[in-house]
Amino acid sequence: MPVGKADDAEGATEEDFMAWKASLFTMFRRNLGLEEIEIKYTPTFTVVKDPSLDIIDIHHGEPSHPSDNMKTAAACSPIRALTVQKSKEIFNSAERNCLRMDLDLSEHPDLHYKTGDHLAVWPMNPEAEVQVLLKALGRFNERDVPITIKSLDPTVKVKIQTPTTTSALVRYYLEICAPVSCETILNLAYFAPTAEAKTYLLSLGQDKDVYTDFLTRNYLAMGRILSLASPGSSWTALPVSYLIEYLPHLRPRYYSISSTSVISPRQPSIAALVAKTPLLNAPTQSILGLTSNYLLFLSNTLPTSNTHTGEPPYQPPGPSERLEGGKIFAHIRKSKFKLPSLASRPLVMIATGTGLAPFMALLAERKKLMGIGRPVGEMILFFGCRNPAEDYIYRAELEEMEKLFGGKLRLVTAFSRVSRESRVYTQDRIVERSKTVLGLVEEGANICICGRANIAKDVERAISEAMIARKG
Numbered sequence: 001m002p003v004g005k006a007d008d009a010e011g012a013t014e015e016d017f018m019a020w021k022a023s024l025f026t027m028f029r030r031n032l033g034l035e036e037i038e039i040k041y042t043p044t045f046t047v048v049k050d051p052s053l054d055i056i057d058i059h060h061g062e063p064s065h066p067s068d069n070m071k072t073a074a075a076c077s078p079i080r081a082l083t084v085q086k087s088k089e090i091f092n093s094a095e096r097n098c099l100r101m102d103l104d105l106s107e108h109p110d111l112h113y114k115t116g117d118h119l120a121v122w123p124m125n126p127e128a129e130v131q132v133l134l135k136a137l138g139r140f141n142e143r144d145v146p147i148t149i150k151s152l153d154p155t156v157k158v159k160i161q162t163p164t165t166t167s168a169l170v171r172y173y174l175e176i177c178a179p180v181s182c183e184t185i186l187n188l189a190y191f192a193p194t195a196e197a198k199t200y201l202l203s204l205g206q207d208k209d210v211y212t213d214f215l216t217r218n219y220l221a222m223g224r225i226l227s228l229a230s231p232g233s234s235w236t237a238l239p240v241s242y243l244i245e246y247l248p249h250l251r252p253r254y255y256s257i258s259s260t261s262v263i264s265p266r267q268p269s270i271a272a273l274v275a276k277t278p279l280l281n282a283p284t285q286s287i288l289g290l291t292s293n294y295l296l297f298l299s300n301t302l303p304t305s306n307t308h309t310g311e312p313p314y315q316p317p318g319p320s321e322r323l324e325g326g327k328i329f330a331h332i333r334k335s336k337f338k339l340p341s342l343a344s345r346p347l348v349m350i351a352t353g354t355g356l357a358p359f360m361a362l363l364a365e366r367k368k369l370m371g372i373g374r375p376v377g378e379m380i381l382f383f384g385c386r387n388p389a390e391d392y393i394y395r396a397e398l399e400e401m402e403k404l405f406g407g408k409l410r411l412v413t414a415f416s417r418v419s420r421e422s423r424v425y426t427q428d429r430i431v432e433r434s435k436t437v438l439g440l441v442e443e444g445a446n447i448c449i450c451g452r453a454n455i456a457k458d459v460e461r462a463i464s465e466a467m468i469a470r471k472g
């Protein structure tokens with residue numbers, strides 16, 4: 001039996017594992033005469049309806065930090081409902097758009113941020129997905145009946161707020177829009193309400209190529225797969241405990257704060273790229289990122305907005321109407337990204353896309369210090385994006401800063417999609433300016449990188465090569 005291998009860069013490790021497992025099981029059956037049996041689902045949790053519970057004892061969807069993680073608790077502020085003070089699209093192209101959003105901390109004296117920290121936004125699931133799932137489960141009519149979740153295994157804690165309701169569970173506590181893996185599809189077949197639904201799921205989940213092809217044409221989420229497999233009958237045999245065990249619990253998404261606490265201590269700003277992924281073989285349909293599209297919706301419903309599209313719809317007042325007036329649940333997380341505290345230290349900054357955000361904060365802070373006569377170190381900022389006409393965020397502010405710093409700041413841009421012939425990346429610009437970069441490093445400059453996950457490697461390689469070329 002050959003060793004199974006998967007390439008995570010293709011994002012199909014789980015499917016590769018499933019394909020390898022299937023061939024292993026075939027070998028077990030054929031060579032060892034073993035028989036495969038269907039394993040019965042054994043729940044870890046029990047979910048009990050309890051209409052007698054008092055409404056004030058029920059969790060209606062307010063988020064909470066995991067109680068068993070002391071490290072998280074130490075790095076995070078309490079979660080609060082924050083007012084979105086201002087929001088605007090800083091670019092909007094056919095494929096992507098980006099929001100700049102200013103939040104208001106003035107009602108929350110217990111919330112503070114430092115330059116470079118992150119804002120964690122707790123999203124909610126779109127109402128259409130919530131309704132599809134509740135109906136597919138056959139639990140629409142009992143969606144607001146209080147439920148209590150208890151663990152059946154003393155070693156496993158219930159991490160969802162309980163007591164709650166099924167509608168709060170699927171709207172606020174579970175990632176019901178997350179991708180549905182091959183393995184989950186096969187597990188669901190066990191609960192299928194009809195023989196046709198079972199056959200449908202098995203034919204989709206058992207063949208990696210069929211599944212992969214299906215994903216190029218369909219946006220797959222839990223409610224969608226249940227109603228596709230069984231459009232006529234509801235999944236009354238699928239226990240709610242199964243969803244709690246197999247769906248990821250809803251988590252906040254992080255956004256780097258682009259303002260500085262020195263200038264705007266009560267008004268953190270973020271730049272959020274709105275995630276839309278068109279389906280490869282059905283490009284008129286897109287998969288919408290949960291939080292960034294929720295923020296886009298809120299931005300479009302602000303009183304100052306003139307784009308009241310209302311799409312995709314959410315339940316804006318939130319649990320117990322806590323989000324009335326377009327608020328969001330959010331907390332501040334201390335950043336591990338350490339910006340140099342000494343303003344006189346030279347600095348090499350490398351950013352792509354919204355990775356520019358923490359550098360905007362740092363530049364604003366240094367500009368303020370320079371204004372009061374404090375020494376400020378020399379800086380070079382390499383910024384990479386696709387096309388200056390499309391996604392060059394903060395362009396006007398950066399060009400203005402470059403002037404105001406009077407030679408202390410050099411701005412170097414790299415555009416990767418201006419034309420097919422000339423694709424320029426930040427690392428190419430670093431190689432071109434290697435003399436300046438190495439000069440600053442020799443003067444004690446910090447090198448700070450923020451952006452795409454693989455940018456650090458490319459930049460590290462470019463700088464090492466420049467050092468080798470210089471020193472031999």
Ligand SMILES: Cc1cc2nc3c(=O)[nH]c(=O)nc-3n(C[C@H](O)[C@H](O)[C@H](O)COP(=O)(O)OP(=O)(O)OC[C@H]3O[C@@H](n4cnc5c(N)ncnc54)[C@H](O)[C@@H]3O)c2cc1C
Nearest residue numbers: 177178179253254255256272273277287289290291292354
């Ligand atoms: C420390 C840190 C700082 C960050 N700072 C910023 C920042 O300043 N600005 C910024 O814009 N982002 C930032 N991010 C990224 C941000 O946190 C989010 O990951 C990003 O906004 C996408 O979140 P989302 O909820 O919109 O998308 P998600 O719902 O999390 O989706 C993520 C991707 O998966 C795809 N997807 C979702 N559901 C499915 C499905 N069912 N099937 C197939 N594909 C699916 C989506 O199309 C999308 O491409 C930061 C991340 C970290 C960790």
